Amino acid sequence: MSRIAQTFTALREQGRKAVIPYIVAGDPLADITVDLMLSLVAAGADIIELGVPFSDPMSEGPVIQRGHERALEKGVRLRTVIETVAAFRKHNATTPVLLMGYANPVEHMGYEAFADRAHEAGVDALLTVDVPPEEVAGLNSALRRVGMDNIFLIAPTTPAARMDLIASEASGFIYYVSLKGVTGAGHLDQASVAEQVSEIRTHSDLPVCVGFGIKDGPSAAAVARVADGVVIGSALVQRLADVAQEGGDAMAIRDAAAALVGEIRQHVDGVTGSA
Amino acid sequence: MTSDSNPLRYANQPDAEGRFGPYGGRFVAETLMSALADLESMYRRLSQDADFQREFDEDLANYVGRPSPLYEARRWSDEIGGARIFLKREDLNHTGAHKVNNTVGQALLAKHMGKPRVIAETGAGQHGVATATIAARLGLECHVFMGADDVQRQSLNVYRMKLLGATVVPVTAGSATLKDAMNEAMRDWVTNVDDTFYIIGTVAGPHPYPMLVRDFQCVIGREARAQCLERNGRLPDALVACVGGGSNAIGLFHPFLNDESVAMYGVEAGGLGVETGQHAAPLSAGTPGVLHGNRTYLMQDEDGQIIHTHSVSAGLDYPGVGPEHSWLKDIGRVNYVAANDDEALEAFHTLTRVEGIMPALESAHALAYAQKLAATMSPEQHIVVNLSGRGDKDILTVAALEGIEV
Structure with a gap:
């Protein structure tokens, strides 16, 4: 069983929901990422989503765009992100790590080479924002060969018929994008999220996690009532960038990350009454 | 080469998935996939529709001057x-410029799909001007994304677009040029996909754009x-x-x-x-x-x-x-x-x-x-x-x- 499947099985047995923080690798400091990941885990993260910086992050709002730009300026690339995960694995063998990014760096490395190198480093899954199921055949066969999961997005605009297609290619969990827009935009509509998550469950047995629009403990708790996990991205990336901007050192950045993820953990566990 | 002499070889491109050999396809976020499917089915229907073709040809003759x-x-x-x-x-x-052939065609598609708002990316401003022009004629709301550097370099075209009633949005992300304007137009489309038609200015982008822009040109x-x-x-x-x-x-x-x-x-x-x-x-x-x-x-x-x-x-x-x-x-x-x-x-x-x-x-x-x-x-x-x-x-x-x- 994959680390992601094990994680959701354990959470389900405990009656808990997954907390999934997103950070951009190499942001806000070039060499902070391994320590930051460890702080996130200590603060209650169940899965870590690590953004792979790209020159043209078309689905990101301004907050995460700037995170990508900062990381690229520091020389962070797909191959260095993979090395970062390998370094994290020396300290942590159990927390799943998901790489989130865009098709081209993976294409350029080559699907098979990426799968080999990422798997060897201890990467558990890949989410490529711009590779829908229609385009995923080659990539998925490489990922399956090494036992990595491919996480797919389902959007508010996804018709029911497409959900079956996505479910047939997805593994690990399904990532429901709670709003039409880029990362960090707008406010999520709780009623529509509940409706869509229950629709997705009629098409797939995979856990369903929700992201885009979760800003704090209360918005995470609202989503955790209906989903198997919550993703917190832009709010965290912004918080860390602010601390760095104000001159905060690595410890201050790690503390800020732990504080926000800790708050989310508490609210999410409050929903399920098991903390 | 026998396949080269097959007259259908070129006419049949792209395939049903929008591929020209290994190229093309639809590499976009899930939020846009159903919008692309709607656009493709509308286009496949209208491109066979004699009334739509007549409307397009008349616009090319009497508005563009062909x-x-x-x-x-x-x-x-x-x-x-x-x-x-x-x-x-x-x-x-x-x-x-030639750009207007395509904007006339895509604006007609927007009209048939009932989209009241159009967006476009532009580099030198020619596609932006062509889109703003056709939007003015059809009474559509128009937003044009343009790299901040290009806004500086092409101030005359920026003013032309404003005279035509378009909103010009300077893009400061990335290298602040055409590719970044296209990123930003995609972000706008993801956010406003229900009421917005994205008029792409060239034969790139996700399927069906390379096909339909080609057909109009x-x-x-x-x-x-x-x-x-x-x-x-x-x-x-x-x-x-x-x-x-x-x-x-x-x-x-x-x-x-x-x-x-x-x-x-x-x-x-x-x-x-x-x-x-x-x-x-x-x-x-x-x-x-x-x-x-x-x-x-x-x-x-x-x-x-x-x-x-x-x-x-x-x-x-x-x-x-x-x-x-x-x-x-x-x-x-x-x-x-x-x-x-x-x-x-x-x-x-x-x-x-x-x-x-x-x-x-x-x-x-x-x-x-x-x-x-x-x-x-x-x-x-x-x-x-x-x-x-x-x-x-x-x-x-x-x-x-x-x-x-x-």
Whole structure:
């Protein structure tokens, strides 16, 4: 069983929901990422989503765009992100790590080479924002060969018929994008999220996690009532960038990350009454 | 090669998944996939609909001013002393370039799909102006995304768009040029997908855009082919067009693809020289990858990051190219070459002085290559060059490059 499947099985047995923080690798400091990941885990993260910086992050709002730009300026690339995960694995063998990014760096490395190198480093899954199921055949066969999961997005605009297609290619969990827009935009509509998550469950047995629009403990708790996990991205990336901007050192950045993820953990566990 | 002589080979591209060989496809976020499917099914229905075609043809005739003339550049041809050169005069279209053929078509699609708002990306501003123009005519709300650097460089076109009632949104992200404007237009579309139609300006982007933009631009080649047969009683020996995203080139080339005797040359922006790395010539010096919704040749580094481009012409300053061109390159049907900044500038001056026609800097790349090609050919041979736009918009750029204050 994959680390992601094990994680959701354990959470389900405990009656808990997954907390999934997103950070951009190499942001806000070039060499902070391994320590930051460890702080996130200590603060209650169940899965870590690590953004792979790209020159043209078309689905990101301004907050995460700037995170990508900062990381690229520091020389962070797909191959260095993979090395970062390998370094994290020396300290942590159990927390799943998901790489989130865009098709081209993976294409350029080559699907098979990426799968080999990422798997060897201890990467558990890949989410490529711009590779829908229609385009995923080659990539998925490489990922399956090494036992990595491919996480797919389902959007508010996804018709029911497409959900079956996505479910047939997805593994690990399904990532429901709670709003039409880029990362960090707008406010999520709780009623529509509940409706869509229950629709997705009629098409797939995979856990369903929700992201885009979760800003704090209360918005995470609202989503955790209906989903198997919550993703917190832009709010965290912004918080860390602010601390760095104000001159905060690595410890201050790690503390800020732990504080926000800790708050989310508490609210999410409050929903399920098991903390 | 038997498959090459199959007349359906080119007409049947792309396949049902939007692929031209290994290129093209739909590499976009899930939120847009159903919008692309809706657009494709609407387009497939309307492209077979006689009323829609009549409406499009009438707009091209009475609003754009088609057919555009095929003009023989006699003095210029005589000076070169080689092949006879004919110019397909897209510069005489309303708004001054070939771009309007496509915006007229896509705006009609928007109208049929009931979308009250259109968005567009623009580099030099020609596609933005063409979109703002057609939006004004149809009463559609219009937002144009433009790199902040280009907003500075092309202030005249920015003002034109504002006069036409469009909102121009400067994009400061990334390199603040055309590719970043396209990123931002995609972000807007993801957010406003219910009421917004994205009018992409070139034969790139996710399927069905490369197909439908090509189809709307093919009027160029259909007219040119008929004009050659009527005037000269035969087909030309060569076609030359500049290639940024590649919409004017595909529009000229496509109706000739099955004419095996017709050689084709797509001219990319060589910038300071392809060997310097300071250029915008992905077909000449790039490698395949995925950007802006399709797989195609790109300018990228060893980690798959998109790299900065350079061209004197803002309209060619783009790191990708339409996927059909990538396929035509690989199968060898079209030759892709490059013309440098200084060659394009020289051609800009030459045509202006010898023929009294001031070409856009984009089109001047095609002219620069055509001049070299013509010199290797005989006066019995004919070349058609797509004069894709007029040069009024570039006067300040040319003056600044030459240290002249206007």
